[in-house]
Amino acid sequence: MYIDSKKFDYKKFSYPDADRLIERDKRAAQDTYREWLKNSVEAIVERQWEIDDVGAIEQVGDFVKLLKEAECTYAIGAFTSSIALVGICAEDLCRFFSVNAGHNLDSQTQFNRVNNLLRHGAISQDIADKFHTIRDLRNDCLHYNQGFKQKDLNSLKSDALSALNSIKAIYANILGVIDFQTVDPSKLSEIIITIAGEAASSEVGTLGIDEVASRTRNLFANAFGIDLSMNNSGTPVYKTSIYKVEDIDAESDPLELTLTDTISGFPVIVDITTDELKQIQDANISEGDIITASLVSKPNNLELTGIWQLWSGVRKLG
Numbered sequence: 001m002y003i004d005s006k007k008f009d010y011k012k013f014s015y016p017d018a019d020r021l022i023e024r025d026k027r028a029a030q031d032t033y034r035e036w037l038k039n040s041v042e043a044i045v046e047r048q049w050e051i052d053d054v055g056a057i058e059q060v061g062d063f064v065k066l067l068k069e070a071e072c073t074y075a076i077g078a079f080t081s082s083i084a085l086v087g088i089c090a091e092d093l094c095r096f097f098s099v100n101a102g103h104n105l106d107s108q109t110q111f112n113r114v115n116n117l118l119r120h121g122a123i124s125q126d127i128a129d130k131f132h133t134i135r136d137l138r139n140d141c142l143h144y145n146q147g148f149k150q151k152d153l154n155s156l157k158s159d160a161l162s163a164l165n166s167i168k169a170i171y172a173n174i175l176g177v178i179d180f181q182t183v184d185p186s187k188l189s190e191i192i193i194t195i196a197g198e199a200a201s202s203e204v205g206t207l208g209i210d211e212v213a214s215r216t217r218n219l220f221a222n223a224f225g226i227d228l229s230m231n232n233s234g235t236p237v238y239k240t241s242i243y244k245v246e247d248i249d250a251e252s253d254p255l256e257l258t259l260t261d262t263i264s265g266f267p268v269i270v271d272i273t274t275d276e277l278k279q280i281q282d283a284n285i286s287e288g289d290i291i292t293a294s295l296v297s298k299p300n301n302l303e304l305t306g307i308w309q310l311w312s313g314v315r316k317l318g
Contacts, residue, residue: 040076048075052165054172055180055222056191059100063092067167074164079156080141086163087138090131093167097122097174110135127173130166137163180223188223192216213304229303237305240294242317243268245287250277257310262290270295270308283316290317 008025010018051071070085091110098105098113101122105113110131118128137159140148151159178187195215217228230237243259246267255277257270270293272280285291293314297305 043077044075047077050161051075052168053218054168055177056219057172057175057177059175061092061096063089063096066092067171070164070167074160077157079153079160082160083137083141083156083163086160086167087134087141090134090138090167090170093171094131100175123174127170130170134163134166180219183223188219191219195219213300213306214302217302217304228305230299230305231303232299234299234303236296236298238294238296238311240292243291243293245285245289245291247287248277248280248285259291259293268295268308270310272310276310276313279313283314285314285316291315292317 006029008021010022015021048071051074066085066089070082070089073079073085074082094110094113094117095106098117101117101120103117103120103122105116108116114123114128114131114135117123118125123131178191180188183191195212220226220228241264242262244262245257246260247256247258249256249258254271255274257272257280258267259270260267291314294311295308296311297308300306
């Protein structure tokens, strides 16, 4: 039995305030989804942790959108959708790679396309096997044959995870992962900007500024072997150094002081109060000046320093 009655049909009733009632019902539905998310979030994150990370891959195509959606649907437990998306993603990735490898195989079936790439030496036997396994899963799923219908939830979950990790391994292998040990600063900056741009978009699975912090932390660990997390149980972090004043923003909310640490070379943005701004102005501190300052930051839930504030006053040097 399929019962489709998610919305109250106000057309059958002559309520003068039907619009208000519709909005009330929507708010009630929002509460239901919040409760579902609260009860499901632990399992969602556990499933996300089951998916392999492969690093940063410079070459992308439209198949990446499908890959991201497949990861998201797996995390929320929609395993059949994840299998289908991985299957379509694999076909588009294979076509994309064929063109890059100089082979015009676009009109061929996925079965023949993979075998021809193997015959040309463009892919290994292991990659071909992974492509074929995904193709078989995708065909069973989209044709929805009897064998696929009889799979229980654990089998579907296992198939979806295997397909996801296989397509990510294929992608990383045939198009290459950026080597963080040899990447130059401009490329690293480009990667961080890309992370921020993705988090600010409306793409499926994007989680906003907190995701930027998490992924940037992971990136720095891979690139430099440095963990940006303090791992200090959230204890406030204090830093005293000599800084160059890059910008004094008296118009933003909150007010901001942009500094560059003259020792490490790293920039830092400091939130300041109106009283602290007045103290800076009274001390005739302006952009380009060299100052000493003590800063403090309370780490966030990842124990990353985020918002920096002045711990004590600033002093102009020279």
